[in-house]
Amino acid sequence: MAVTxxxxxxxxxxxxxxxxxxxxxQGNILLKRKQKTLFPLQDHVRLALAGESGDLSxxxxxxxxxxxxxxxxxxxxxxxKYIRFAHDAxxxxxxxxxxxxxxxxxxDAYSIIxxxxxxxxxxxxxxxxxxxxxxxxxxxxGTGAYIEELGHRLEVPLKxxxxxxxxxxxxxxxxxxxxxxxxxxVIKTLMNGExxxxxxxxxxxxxxxxxxxxxxxxxxMVVFSGGVLEYHSELVNxxxxxxxxxxxNMTCILSPNxxxxxxxxxxxxxxxxx
Amino acid sequence: MSNVMKEYFLxxxxxxxxxxxxxxxxxxxxxxxxxxxxxxEVFFPENHGAMLxxxxxxxxxxxxxxxxxxxxxxxxxxxSDIGAYMKGITPLTKAFGIEEIPRPDVxxxxxxxxxxxxxxxxxxxxxxxxxxxxxxxxxNLPEIKPEYIDDVARQFEALIHFLEPVIGHPMNxxxxxxxxxLSLEATNLWSxxxxxxxxxxxxxxxxxxxxYMGPIVVLRGTEIAVKYYKDLLKDLKEKIQKxxxxxxxxxxxxxxxxxxxxxxxxxxxxxxxENKACVVASTYCNxxxxxxxxxxxxxxxxxxxxIKIFINRNDQYKEDYIEKMVKDFKIDGVIFMAARTCPxxxxxxxxxxxxxxxxxxxxxxxxxxxxxxxCYSDEQSTTLIEAFLETI
Ligand code: SF4
Numbered sequence: 044m045a046v047t048x049x050x051x052x053x054x055x056x057x058x059x060x061x062x063x064x065x066x067x068x069q070g071n072i073l074l075k076r077k078q079k080t081l082f083p084l085q086d087h088v089r090l091a092l093a094g095e096s097g098d099l100s101x102x103x104x105x106x107x108x109x110x111x112x113x114x115x116x117x118x119x120x121x122x123x124k125y126i127r128f129a130h131d132a133x134x135x136x137x138x139x140x141x142x143x144x145x146x147x148x149x150x151d152a153y154s155i156i157x158x159x160x161x162x163x164x165x166x167x168x169x170x171x172x173x174x175x176x177x178x179x180x181x182x183x184x185g186t187g188a189y190i191e192e193l194g195h196r197l198e199v200p201l202k203x204x205x206x207x208x209x210x211x212x213x214x215x216x217x218x219x220x221x222x223x224x225x226x227x228x229v230i231k232t233l234m235n236g237e238x239x240x241x242x243x244x245x246x247x248x249x250x251x252x253x254x255x256x257x258x259x260x261x262x263x264m265v266v267f268s269g270g271v272l273e274y275h276s277e278l279v280n281x282x283x284x285x286x287x288x289x290x291x292n293m294t295c296i297l298s299p300n301x302x303x304x305x306x307x308x309x310x311x312x313x314x315x316x317x
Numbered sequence: 318m319s320n321v322m323k324e325y326f327l328x329x330x331x332x333x334x335x336x337x338x339x340x341x342x343x344x345x346x347x348x349x350x351x352x353x354x355x356x357x358e359v360f361f362p363e364n365h366g367a368m369l370x371x372x373x374x375x376x377x378x379x380x381x382x383x384x385x386x387x388x389x390x391x392x393x394x395x396x397s398d399i400g401a402y403m404k405g406i407t408p409l410t411k412a413f414g415i416e417e418i419p420r421p422d423v424x425x426x427x428x429x430x431x432x433x434x435x436x437x438x439x440x441x442x443x444x445x446x447x448x449x450x451x452x453x454x455x456x457n458l459p460e461i462k463p464e465y466i467d468d469v470a471r472q473f474e475a476l477i478h479f480l481e482p483v484i485g486h487p488m489n490x491x492x493x494x495x496x497x498x499l500s501l502e503a504t505n506l507w508s509x510x511x512x513x514x515x516x517x518x519x520x521x522x523x524x525x526x527x528x529y530m531g532p533i534v535v536l537r538g539t540e541i542a543v544k545y546y547k548d549l550l551k552d553l554k555e556k557i558q559k560x561x562x563x564x565x566x567x568x569x570x571x572x573x574x575x576x577x578x579x580x581x582x583x584x585x586x587x588x589x590x591e592n593k594a595c596v597v598a599s600t601y602c603n604x605x606x607x608x609x610x611x612x613x614x615x616x617x618x619x620x621x622x623x624i625k626i627f628i629n630r631n632d633q634y635k636e637d638y639i640e641k642m643v644k645d646f647k648i649d650g651v652i653f654m655a656a657r658t659c660p661x662x663x664x665x666x667x668x669x670x671x672x673x674x675x676x677x678x679x680x681x682x683x684x685x686x687x688x689x690x691x692c693y694s695d696e697q698s699t700t701l702i703e704a705f706l707e708t709i
Contacts, residue, residue: 121696136704162697173708175674178701180684 049113050101051317053310054088054129055138055303056080056122059160059187060270061091064306070145070314075303084125092116102128117313119305121161133312135159135305136176140166142308143266146299153264156254156282157304158271160187163254167262177258185253187271189222193246196226197239204243205277211244216252225249247278251285260286265295270302321545322531326413332358333419339484340419342441344434345534346604346626347427348452348473348619353538354496355477355484360419361535362437366394368408369401370579370688378404379689392433393658393688399440421445423483425476427452429629431661450479454624459631461624469620496538497619498612506546507533508606513553514597515646517570518562520553523596524586525563527577533605562595569594569706570647574639575654576601576662576687581695588699592706598646600627600639601662632667639669643678650679650709652702657684657692681705 049068054061061080065073076094081087089102101111110116110128118129119138126132139157143149152169163185166176179185194201215237219225225246232242265286272279283295298304332338341357343349345364352359369375375393378400383389385403387396401407402418409415424447426438435451442449454469477488510529514521521529529549536542571589573596578585589596604627611618627638639651651673653665660666670680683701686692 121700124699134700134704134707136700137707162700173704175679176704176708178697180682 049317050115051310051313052092052114052116053138053306053308053313054092054116054118054120054123054126055135055305055309056084056088056118056120056126057160057270057305058121061088061122062120062303062306063088063091063094064303064310066307066310066314070311072300072307075300075306077302080122084122085127088122088126089128115313115317117309119309130313131316133309136164136166136173136178138305138308138312139164139268140168140173140308141311142300142304142306143268143298144168144171145307145311146304147266147296149264149266151264152262153266154260154262155266155268155298156272157267157269158185158187158250158254158278159269160191160271162186163250163257165254165258165260167258167260169262175258179253179257184220184222184225185250185257187269189225189253190246190250190271190275192222193226193229196229197233197242199239199243201274204247205275207240207243208247208277208281210240212238213241214248215241215245217245217249220253247275247281250278251281254282255285260289263290263292263294265293266298267295268298268301268304272297273301321536321541323413325532325535325541326409326415329358329360329419330409330413330415339422341480342421342424342438344426344430344438346430346623346628347425348476348623350496350500350538350610350615350619351473351476351480351488351493352425354493355480355488356486357423357480357484358419359535360421362398362441363394363434364531364535365401365407365409365418366398366688367579368412369397370394371582372408372411373580373690374401374406374408375580375688376690378406379691389658389689389691391658392431392437393686395433395437396658397688399437402441402444421447423447423480424449425452425480426450427454427623428456429454429623429626431628431659433659433661448479448483450476452476452623454620454629456629457631458624458629459633461621465624466617466620469624470616473616473620493615494612497610497615499540499543500538500607501610501612503533503537503539503542503546504605504607504610506543506550508603508608510546510550510553511598511602511606512645513550513557514595516557517647518560518564518567519570519595519597520556520561520563522563522586522589523573523577523599523602524582524589526599526602527579527582530602530605537605564590564593564595566593567595569649569709571596571706572639572642572646572648572651573599573601573654574651574664576656576659578654578685578690578693578698579687580690581685581693581698584695585698585702588702589706592703594706596652598642598648600664603642604628628661632664632669635664636669636672639673640676640678643673648678650681650705652705653680653682655682655684657686658689659687662687679705679709 375397382400607622
């Protein structure tokens, strides 16, 4: 009799992208892919799971009972509750933690800084579990949405931002808490003839400030995860500079598959709990 | 329960329409016993604010008050309620067929909870051209000193003198004693009711208590409240005997600090249920325990009970109080609800959660509001609560 192939899917359903990861029966990453978050959500998650093959058969209908034998789906991210055919769901806090834990061999206490589309998190982990966490409060400042919104106002494509920020010749800063006020500040600065490089630097710098004021980081190790940090490498450098300034013993790493940490964590959760 | 509250509102409505009866408006931790003992029927605008919140009608009324100069940053009970008055609506109509809130013959507030109540009552005093009296006790107290009690007891005496011409007769001392005795009995029963949640599994949740609390807020000093809590206590004892669990397979016990998010009670209750967690105790529901009432010594004991309340204390008191609750109710974690429009009932701003965390008590802060759902994110709160439950 043929043995049923086991596949553990992790679906991280974020505000801007759906990330999908599959692990094999030994917990190795088989594939990872992503697509824009579109609606109806269930259908697009199913398409993301099926990938280019277009084979929807393992993910047929509404309930998890309809999923093909051997496949297990764990959802995370803001949309986790809406993926009704998933076998289980966990929050992005736990998913990111498990994703980092799986990929980075960390023995001592560490913190994860994750910048997502609509929220930023700092997760402190020790003794192989989440000790505490903080999420940005009240508004978008310090999140991917903030960078996107201001990039849009400045008509600067996201992919060009890192290079522009590196070209700064002064350490300009934005003071406003909220995205709208920051936008106004940016326009005023532009009107004053400021170089775009300095404005992008200021924008990154305000993300660093907003995140660092969420909670005090007390560990000597920080792992970065999430798509925003994967794409804005100068933002990562600015975080590192700030963290090292606060703590001379600080070690910082960018998690492998930073954008997929949540999906990997969800898949791993399915793998481990089966 | 619904009958007790229905009867209360219907009678208030009758009283407001009857020239022989007088209606007093009172703050929720104001001296209701004095008003009842003198023969006033008592209406509590905060209870009305909570109804506006729970029915979410407030989302139509808060903006009206905002547009008339009442900031979105101030008490959203106040803005919900004043907005409803400006708009000429009340949730009492749909609930009980009552057309309008009962007109006040007098308004009495106590700033032991906040100063918003003063602004709120002053608005209505001017609208209805009704007499108003404020009790202004010492606030934010590390300890209760005898001089504070004397001060407030004297203010209560002054209140009685102020009320006598309004009601048309002097205070009957015996009636005051018996009203305080009834209030004490009800508040002790309420305390017993809340303590039933010390049982594991708990027969009730904080979300149930937000409903059960109606009579202790609006019917203190009456036989009705005493009977209601006697019956409720009996029910809960039976549930415990039968090992009835409010949350099937309860495996986590949570303490809720801060106010309820009235418009999201059901949604939040479901989050906990799905995660097999029971919110067993809260600062809010416990705020109506006034064990210091003494019928033989009515005014000083009321003064003590009403200045001693949690909201009127310093953070050290609050820290010790929550720590004790954590022990008594075998709590696994504390949720602080930071209400945007009520800093008075929000205790997360001066580092209290972190202090408790340092003592080994897990804590989390969620942002929200009592009424104004513009200050609340379902997604973020759900994620925070679930992630918190995952980690403890
Ligand atoms: S304590 Fe808070 S909710 Fe209550 S009346 Fe005062 S400001 Fe409003």
